Amino acid sequence: MSKPIVAVVGRPNVGKSTLFNMLAGERISIVKDYPGVTRDRIYADVEWLNYKFTMIDTGGIEPESDDILLKYMRNQAETAIETADVIIFLTDVRQGVVDADFKVADMLRKSHKKVVLAVNKVDNFDKFLVDTYEFYNLGIGEPYPISSLSKLGLGDMLDKVVSYFDTQDENDTEDDRPRIAVVGKPNVGKSSIINKLLGEDRCIVSDIAGTTRDAIDTAVTFNKKEYVFIDTAGLRRKNKIKEEIERFSIIRTVTAVERCDVAILVIDATEGVTEQDAKIAGIAHERGKGIIIAVNKWDAIEKDDKTIYRFTEKIRSTLSFMPYAEILFVSALTGQRLNKMFELIDVVIENNSMRIATGVLNEIITEATALKQPPSDKGKRLKIFYTTQAAVKPPTFVLFVNDKELMHFSYTRYLENKIREAFGFKGTSLKFIVRERKEQ
DSSP: OOOOOEEOOTTTSHHHHHHHHHTSSSSSSSOOTTTTOOOOOOOEEEETEEEEEEEEEOOOOOOTTTHHHHHHHHHHHHHHHHHHHHHEEEEEEEOOOOOOHHHHHHHHHHHHHHEEEEEEOOOHHHHHHHHHHGGGGGGGSSEEOBTTTTTSSHHHHHHHHHHHHHHTGGGGGGGOOOEOOOOOOOSSSSHHHHHHTSSOOOOOSSSTTTTTOOOEEEEEEEEEEEEEEEOOOOOOTTOGGGGGGGGGGHHHHHHHHHOEEEEEEEETTTTTOOHHHHHHHHHEEETTEEEEEEEOOGGSSSSTTTTTHHHHHHHHHHTTTTOEEEEEETTTTTTTTTTHHHHHHHHHHHHOOOOHHHHHHHHHHHHHHHOOOOOOEEEHHHEEEEEEEETTTTTEEEEEOGGGGGHHHHHHHHHHHHHHHOOOOOHHHHHHEEOOOOOO
């Protein structure tokens, strides 16, 4: 089940980024005292009262502005509103209700989404609480007084937000079809691949980057088995100002990846693998999804007997954080190797859901520690008492040790490699949780 999406929207300089950073628990968004600093929407995973959701920070909405950057920020906020399950509409008690607030409220009413109205900068409830009543005039519901900076009132606001989650994803529970998100930069051939698999032009294909503005679900049947493919808007490098409009498509990718079982990262063979591909892959990697790298336009490459080897090496180097990813060289134009994609998808889904018996797992760990002694510090050596698999999607292992501080990440990686040698786990990340336990 995918996590609900919560978007924080409002006009510029009401404190959206401060609220976002407070809830995300780290300073992700740039915070300045002048409007329009948050140009990108940033996303983060947030947990409140055992509810987990993905939160989006947006640029401020200036409903009437003709400024190109502010128009872009309005567009990206509109995209966030369309995609979100719940919206936090943030206003500013110090400035009171202004004309732009009414226009944003109208936009939110038309979206028919669940909206929680938060009135920010209420640093002193005795002094400012009466002023929050003015915000009832927006006709968007009860105003929740908060202070992002002083961490006041956030609990009540979040209680209201999560109260809207109860009915989320009810429709998804019975649909057990594998869901495949096709992600990548604009114009690498994501829609072309899906159209080739379908045998019809269901997705718009154009040489103009960013033609796909929405995430589109398409059912594809292969060997009497049905798969759901999610096509997404492409992600573009941040430094291309003239293509700013494409940056807001990141939320489409985040949302699609949240909903999928396997993410197919499409790379353009004529461009090669880039740092931007690594950023996109990181979204799926962080969320523990199965990953396949599809190198498209392979028909357009001049080849010799070393071409695939060189290309694979470059991918492994740039995407070094996910050496487990499966790589497939395809052509959406000719259909080359596209049928093999279904075989890989099935393998990756199976690996992402694989469970290892506890006894067998501990045998592997015991053998691994015998081959390479665990690290030590100041005469104290790491002891691994017991290992068990706690979850799947991704496979998650809990290691009970004598001292968590002694478990160096390089030794965790060594143990991961030993588990992979025994069981493969191709196409899926593995997660390790280290817990301390007293010696018996």
